[in-house]
Amino acid sequence: MTKQRIWASYTTFTMKEAFWQLDATARRTRLEELLASLAQGGQAVAFYQVFPARAEYDFLVWTTVDCESLDAPNRFLEDAARRLSPFRQYVSVPTILCGVTKPSTYVRQHENPQEIDPYAGQRAPYFVIYPFSKTADWHIKPREERQQLMTEHIRLGKTYPEIKQQLIYSFGIQDQEFIVAYEMADLVQFSDLVQALRATAARIYTLLDTPIITGTLRTPAQLVDIFAGDGRPS
Numbered sequence: 001m002t003k004q005r006i007w008a009s010y011t012t013f014t015m016k017e018a019f020w021q022l023d024a025t026a027r028r029t030r031l032e033e034l035l036a037s038l039a040q041g042g043q044a045v046a047f048y049q050v051f052p053a054r055a056e057y058d059f060l061v062w063t064t065v066d067c068e069s070l071d072a073p074n075r076f077l078e079d080a081a082r083r084l085s086p087f088r089q090y091v092s093v094p095t096i097l098c099g100v101t102k103p104s105t106y107v108r109q110h111e112n113p114q115e116i117d118p119y120a121g122q123r124a125p126y127f128v129i130y131p132f133s134k135t136a137d138w139h140i141k142p143r144e145e146r147q148q149l150m151t152e153h154i155r156l157g158k159t160y161p162e163i164k165q166q167l168i169y170s171f172g173i174q175d176q177e178f179i180v181a182y183e184m185a186d187l188v189q190f191s192d193l194v195q196a197l198r199a200t201a202a203r204i205y206t207l208l209d210t211p212i213i214t215g216t217l218r219t220p221a222q223l224v225d226i227f228a229g230d231g232r233p234s
Contacts, residue, residue, distance in 0.1 A: 048215025131176030
């Protein structure tokens with residue numbers, strides 16, 4: 001069971017030219033140091049290869065911390081900046097998405113077995129996230145009408161029980177209103193789900209749902225081999 005309020009941060013990384021100009025040993029050392037530091041940045045941390053699913057990101061780090069005290073976001077943001085500062089010469093962070101969880105308006109927590117538990121010991125092979133915002137027309141609709149539209153959306157999602165989801169709220173924190181995260185073992189099946197969701201009535205109230213960032217679960221050692229190795233398959 002997930003904690004009721006957590007802070008989630010999804011940070012993308014892209015190696016700069018200064019990194020690629022290092023020799024192979026130095027590249028491996030710098031990347032190992034960065035990943036080791038990031039691994040200590042939260043109560044739960046997971047690493048994902050993104051490139052070449054997207055050209056502008058090399059890898060993604062998903063960090064989760066408890067958000068039970070008023071200064072939890074403050075402490076996380078300060079700590080994350082300190083961990084990144086020594087490596088900014090070598091990597092850029094083109095996209096950072098962050099926000100907090102809260103109980104769903106449309107689904108009771110105990111009725112949602114498909115909710116992602118960020119503290120679970122085993123992660124699924126694929127992870128997909130994107131920022132999301134609704135139109136103004138959606139927000140001023142009566143709650144009963146929104147519930148009816150979301151019930152269709154939720155019912156369809158339940159026909160894919162293997163696919164887990166987490167909704168992060170970013171209202172007033174970043175430009176988007178939500179961050180939608182999915183975990184799955186079958187990426188093709190996930191694509192089928194998304195296509196089906198596009199045909200639901202609630203779709204017309206979507207204002208923003210890009211960029212879609214698709215990650216493949218990797219250990220830090222695997223990321224080092226991929227991005228600082230000799231290019232040969234392991």
